[in-house]
Amino acid sequence: MERELALEVVRVTELAALESAPWIGRGDKTSADDAATTAMRTMFDSVSMRGTVVIGEGEMDEAPMLYIGEPLGNGDGPEVDVAVDPLEGTNLVARGLNNALAVVAIANKGQLLHAPDMYMQKLAVGPALAGKLHLLDPVEVTLAKAADVLGKPLSDLNVMILDRERHEPIIGTMRRLGARISLLSDGDVAGAIAPAFPETGIDLYLGSGGAPEGVLAAAALKALGGEIQGRLLPENPEQYERAVAMGLADPDRVLAMEDLVGTDDVIFAATGVTHGEFLEGVRYLPNQRAETHSIVMRAKTGTVRFIKTIHYLPNKSVRREESASLTG
Numbered sequence: 001m002e003r004e005l006a007l008e009v010v011r012v013t014e015l016a017a018l019e020s021a022p023w024i025g026r027g028d029k030t031s032a033d034d035a036a037t038t039a040m041r042t043m044f045d046s047v048s049m050r051g052t053v054v055i056g057e058g059e060m061d062e063a064p065m066l067y068i069g070e071p072l073g074n075g076d077g078p079e080v081d082v083a084v085d086p087l088e089g090t091n092l093v094a095r096g097l098n099n100a101l102a103v104v105a106i107a108n109k110g111q112l113l114h115a116p117d118m119y120m121q122k123l124a125v126g127p128a129l130a131g132k133l134h135l136l137d138p139v140e141v142t143l144a145k146a147a148d149v150l151g152k153p154l155s156d157l158n159v160m161i162l163d164r165e166r167h168e169p170i171i172g173t174m175r176r177l178g179a180r181i182s183l184l185s186d187g188d189v190a191g192a193i194a195p196a197f198p199e200t201g202i203d204l205y206l207g208s209g210g211a212p213e214g215v216l217a218a219a220a221l222k223a224l225g226g227e228i229q230g231r232l233l234p235e236n237p238e239q240y241e242r243a244v245a246m247g248l249a250d251p252d253r254v255l256a257m258e259d260l261v262g263t264d265d266v267i268f269a270a271t272g273v274t275h276g277e278f279l280e281g282v283r284y285l286p287n288q289r290a291e292t293h294s295i296v297m298r299a300k301t302g303t304v305r306f307i308k309t310i311h312y313l314p315n316k317s318v319r320r321e322e323s324a325s326l327t328g
Contacts, residue, residue, distance in 0.1 A: 002078060003298065006267045008047045009104050010296045010307055013271040016040040016086045016102035017292055018316055020273050021282035025096030032093045036086035036102055036273075041065040041072075044082075049073035054112050055083035055105075055212040068114075081112040083216055089187040093273055099187035100273040100281070105219035111262030113215050113255070114246045119233040120211035120255075124192035125204045127225035133204070135229040135254050139173045146204055160184055160191050161207040170207060190276055192217035196226035200277045208233055218260035219268040223297035223304065230255045265300040288313045 019039035023032035037057060044051070051072035057063035060070070066084055073080075082104065087093060089100035105112065123135045123142070132149050133142055147154040155178040161167055163183040174181055182202060184191045188209035194202040214230045221228050232251045234240040243251035271294040272279030280293035294307045 002048075003301075005047070005049060005077065005080075005106065006269070006296050006298050006303075006305075008049075009106060009267060009269040010271070010294050012040055012043045012047065013102040013104055013269045013294060014292045014309060014311070015043045015316060017271040017273045017282055017294075018290060018311060018313070020087050020093055020100075020102065021284075021290070024093050024100075024274060024281075027094050029090035029094035033087045033090045037066055040084060040086045040102065040104075044072040045074060047073050048077035049106070050075060050077060050079045051082040051106065052080075052109070053084065054081045054114050055085075055215055057084075057086070058117070079109045080106050081109055082106050083112050083212070083219070085189065085213065085216060087273065088189045088213065088216075088270075089273070091186045096274070097185060098274050098281075099184070099190040099276040101187070101190055101270045101276065101279065102273060103189055103216050103268075103270045105216050105261075105266060105268045107219070107262060107266040108264045111264050111266065112219075113260045115211040115215045115260075116232070116239065116243050116246050116248075118211055118235065118239050118243070119208045120214045121208050121231045121233055122192060122214055122217075122228060123204065123206050123230075124195055124217060124221060124228040125226055126195040126198070129195070129204060130225060130227035133229075135231060139170055139206075140177060142204075142206070143174065143177055143179055150203065154178055156180070157203050158182055158201050160194055160202045160205045162186075162188065162191065162209055164207070167207045187276070188213040189216050189220075189270075190278075192228055193220045193224070193226075194277050196221055196224035197278045202277070214255075215260050216268070218257055219266045219299075220270075220297060222257060222261050222266055223268055223299040223302065225302070227257055228260065229257075230260065261299075265298065267296070267298050269296040270294065285310065 020036035
């Protein structure tokens with residue numbers, strides 16, 4: 001892929017973040033998601049690529065835009081697979097909570113897993129633990145191995161997990177063992193990426209979350225030198241057959257990094273909508289301006305860029321009337 005594509009993709013996540021930000025704290029996750037999706041789809045028209053959505057807002061009959069199979073880009077440039085989450089953390093925006101992101105991952109055609117919309121068991125780590133743990137190990141074994149590799153007592157381990165009823169047995173075990181737990185209300189992508197950033201203080205991420213979000217996190221972790229392992233958790237025969245139909249001959253097997261994002265180049269970009277573990281949220285400034293904080297990473301080079309941008313809002317909005325009524 002061309003390196004210029006990395007910076008073009010940031011413009012896509014920036015606009016999605018700017019358009020969803022006016023809905024922060026307004027209790028309307030649907031409108032926030034619609035705003036981000038419309039902005040992202042609009043900006044993709046200017047990106048020099050021949051893209052196809054492999055992870056998006058749903059099937060063609062479920063989503064009016066950014067649906068699986070939809071072509072993206074201006075028709076020039078490389079042929080690529082595109083995974084998107086225009087607003088990762090719709091509830092976070094609606095409730096005014098941290099860690100909402102606009103996210104895009106791009107890889108050469110055929111590299112990204114066509115992950116079905118179902119739960120996935122996950123284990124995500126940063127570079128220090130990459131290749132050292134296994135998803136199917138009992139929690140007790142995973143924590144003991146992690147503590148040994150990191151050279152710290154188990155009581156100093158900080159594990160992030162979604163705050164869900166289904167995770168209560170795992171949380172109970174970790175508390176019995178004395179580990180520290182950081183509960184995450186939403187934001188599965190940000191949570192899985194957190195162990196790769198030392199400043200977060202998170203050592204590993206585990207539990208179950210969305211399979212599409214697992215692919216997006218894998219794109220980021222590949223560039224950061226981390227690792228995520230996953231295993232689909234179909235809840236009924238229909239979901240199992242759907243996974244098979246999407247190309248996963250054995251939906252029960254553990255998926256490694258190469259299964260999720262291939263072995264070739266991959267680009268990951270995200271812009272903060274609300275303040276988070278490693279990105280700041282959209283910040284409004286005087287004179288109709290706003291500041292965004294983004295990250296863009298490329299696995300081929302290992303380059304990680306943090307980008308702060310100041311935008312003049314009248315030139316950015318794709319929904320000028322709505323944005324004016326919400327921010328004014």
